Amino acid sequence: MTSLLLAAGTRRAQAGPRPNILIVILDDLRWDEVGIMGQVTDLAANGATFKDAYAGNPSCCPSRASLLTGLYSHNTGVWTNGPGPLGGFDAFDDRWTLGVKFQRAGYTTGFVGKYLNGYRGTSYVPPGWDYWRGLQGGASYVDFVLIEDGIAVQHSGYVTDVLTREAERFIDDAAPPWFLIVSHIAPHRQAVPAPRHVGAFAGIDRWRPPSYNERDMDDKPLWMRRIQFLATEARHDTDDLRERRLETLLAADESLATLVPAADIVVFISDNGFLYGEHRLVGKGVPYLEAERVPLVISGLGGPSIVRETVSNVDLAPTLYEAAGISYRNLDGESLLPMIAGDRDISRFELLERAVGARRPAYCGLVGRRWHVVFYSTGEIELYDLRSDPYQLTSVAAAHRGLVNDLRERAVRRCDPVPPGFSWPE
Ligand SMILES: [Ca+2]
Ligand SMILES: [Ca+2]
Numbered sequence: 001m002t003s004l005l006l007a008a009g010t011r012r013a014q015a016g017p018r019p020n021i022l023i024v025i026l027d028d029l030r031w032d033e034v035g036i037m038g039q040v041t042d043l044a045a046n047g048a049t050f051k052d053a054y055a056g057n058p059s060c061c062p063s064r065a066s067l068l069t070g071l072y073s074h075n076t077g078v079w080t081n082g083p084g085p086l087g088g089f090d091a092f093d094d095r096w097t098l099g100v101k102f103q104r105a106g107y108t109t110g111f112v113g114k115y116l117n118g119y120r121g122t123s124y125v126p127p128g129w130d131y132w133r134g135l136q137g138g139a140s141y142v143d144f145v146l147i148e149d150g151i152a153v154q155h156s157g158y159v160t161d162v163l164t165r166e167a168e169r170f171i172d173d174a175a176p177p178w179f180l181i182v183s184h185i186a187p188h189r190q191a192v193p194a195p196r197h198v199g200a201f202a203g204i205d206r207w208r209p210p211s212y213n214e215r216d217m218d219d220k221p222l223w224m225r226r227i228q229f230l231a232t233e234a235r236h237d238t239d240d241l242r243e244r245r246l247e248t249l250l251a252a253d254e255s256l257a258t259l260v261p262a263a264d265i266v267v268f269i270s271d272n273g274f275l276y277g278e279h280r281l282v283g284k285g286v287p288y289l290e291a292e293r294v295p296l297v298i299s300g301l302g303g304p305s306i307v308r309e310t311v312s313n314v315d316l317a318p319t320l321y322e323a324a325g326i327s328y329r330n331l332d333g334e335s336l337l338p339m340i341a342g343d344r345d346i347s348r349f350e351l352l353e354r355a356v357g358a359r360r361p362a363y364c365g366l367v368g369r370r371w372h373v374v375f376y377s378t379g380e381i382e383l384y385d386l387r388s389d390p391y392q393l394t395s396v397a398a399a400h401r402g403l404v405n406d407l408r409e410r411a412v413r414r415c416d417p418v419p420p421g422f423s424w425p426e
Contacts, residue, residue, distance in 0.1 A: 017325055018177040019264035019300065021102075023316075025067070025181065026252060027060065027114060027188040028245075028284060029270035031293040037249055039256035040268055040297055047266070047299030048340040052310045054350045054367060058272040058284050058291040061087050061117040063313060064183075067271065068097040070317030070331035072351055074417050079355040081117040086355055086420055088118035089137075098317055099128030102179040105326045110170040113163045113183030114139075123147050131174070133166045135159075139185060141192035141248075158194045160184055160251040164258055171262045177324075182259065186248035193247030201246040206239050211278040211391040219395040220279070221380035223360050227280045238282050245274075265300035265323060267316060279392070287352055287365055287374045287382070288392055302340045309339050310368050312350045351414050356421025364415035364422060366407055373397075373407045379425035383407075 031053070034040045055063040057073045065071075065078035073079050082088015094100075103109045110131035120137035125147065136145040136152070141159045145152050146166070155162050167182045174180075193200070213235075217225045230238070260266050275281045275290045284291040294313065301323055314333035321328045322335040332351075339345070352365035352374060365374035365382075372384040372392065383397035383404060397404055412424060 018106075019324065020177050020262065021107075021179045021265045021267075021320060021324065022259060022263035023098075023181045023267040023269070023320075024252075024256060024259070025064075025113075025183040026249075026268075026270045026295075027183075027185050028272060028274045029187055029249070029295060030273040030290060031270075031295045033187075033246065033249065034268075034295045034297075036246060037253040037256070039253045039260065040295070043256070043260065043266055043268055043297045043299045045304055047297055048301065048303040048305045048307050048336075050296035050298075050307045050309075050311055050336075052308060052369065053269070053294050053296035054292050054310065054312045054352075055270075055272045055294050056292070056312055056314075056351045057354055058286070060188075060271050061089075061092075063271040064116055065092050067269070067313045067316055068094075068099075070314050070328070070333040072314055072332045073353055073355075074415065074419065075332060078116075079420055080357075083118050089116040090118060092116055094126040094128070097126070097128050098179070098181070098320065099126070101128070101317075101321060101326055101328070102324070103128045103130065105324065106177070107324075108174040108176070108178040110167070110174065110178065110180040111183070112167045112170065112181070114185050115183065123150050123152055125150050131170045133163070135163070135183075135185065141185065141190065158251065160186055160194065160248070160255055164255040167255075167259055171259065179324075180259075180263075182255070184252050184255065186252045187245035189241070191241055191244040191248050193244055194251040197247045197250040199247075200250060201243045204243060204246070207242055207276045209278060209391060211393055213277055214279045214393065216393075217280075219382075219393075221361075221376055221378065221382060224279065226359070230277050230280055230282070234282065235277065238276050242276055263300070265298070265320070267320070268295065268297045269313065269316065270294040271313075285354070285357065286360065287354070287363060287372075289372070289386075289390075292352065292367070298336070298340065301337060305340060305342065307336075307339050308369065309345055310348045310350050311336060311339070349410060349414075351411075353415055353419050355419040362419045362422035364411050364418060366411050366414070371403070371407065373404065373411070375408060375411055375424075377422045377425070 061081040065076040080087030112133040134147040319336040349366040349368040356362040381397040
């Protein structure tokens, strides 16, 4: 096994100008949970591991739209999971995706798995994909419909295994060079592990970071101060959910073992993270690290290296275009190739932006190596010094007026147009 992996790594390192490319996307995987996936560790040993990669709009559909295009939400127009004009499958302009660009460049392109929220009740195949296995929305882990090149096919196997098989079929038949996205639903709710992995993490230590059920919320904006402590039942449910989520990752890891050796470049990423009770929150879509940070490992473009610059899911498209010699323009992201090669830019800030939600105001913000700032449409500001307060326990906006003003000027420039429901306070 080891020699096989080394051989694959060697081949990747020597990838020619038309490399075969595999992107594996997980759903709601936190950046700090990949340690249990041995295949990701192996990828990292041959590649670049990004320690501070972000989804600036940390929920499924906006993040996927950004990943597929290299554009922020304010340019994809996909602000929410939808349905409606602000988000979801219907709101996405699919004419400028990775699939379209790679197909035009002569690649054989494939997409297997979860696409965008709201992709259901249709057999539509988006442009740019020679091989399409789109998972219908709202799918369960064991009973689901794949749109197979325009035809709905009911499946009843374990979803991660079925998607892996469909991906293998593409790799076996595709004329090189090929470009493939495999988009698993693991570890998203309901987080049903494969039968062979049930109980693998039973009894694991409960997750209780310092921010768990945050005691003092006085530093937080009003919408956060209204949130109650997690009750006993919610705490137990979240602990159970975490066990099952981790168990679903084992099948995803097996999928990597199957698919990775065929590719020259491999990208492993998640669409967004997940909170397990930090700041009394369970879920995602909020401006805290556990939701925003995503795992990102890229092999085949250099390394091994640990990259500590702040990067984003919009950087993926330009990185892969550059790696494959495909020209592009007018993208929000930047190629990560210089960083993988060792160039350092510690002044980078990534954009955070989100439309107004049911109980949360719209916001614009920035995150960099040290500072995490969020400007709400209410005029409230959250500023965290990630160096001294990595759990975001105490906002220090009031103590850093000059810094806040500087960051606000940067945010005004980058958050343009502003999210729906947002305006800069006078
Ligand atoms: Ca997600
Ligand atoms: Ca606090």
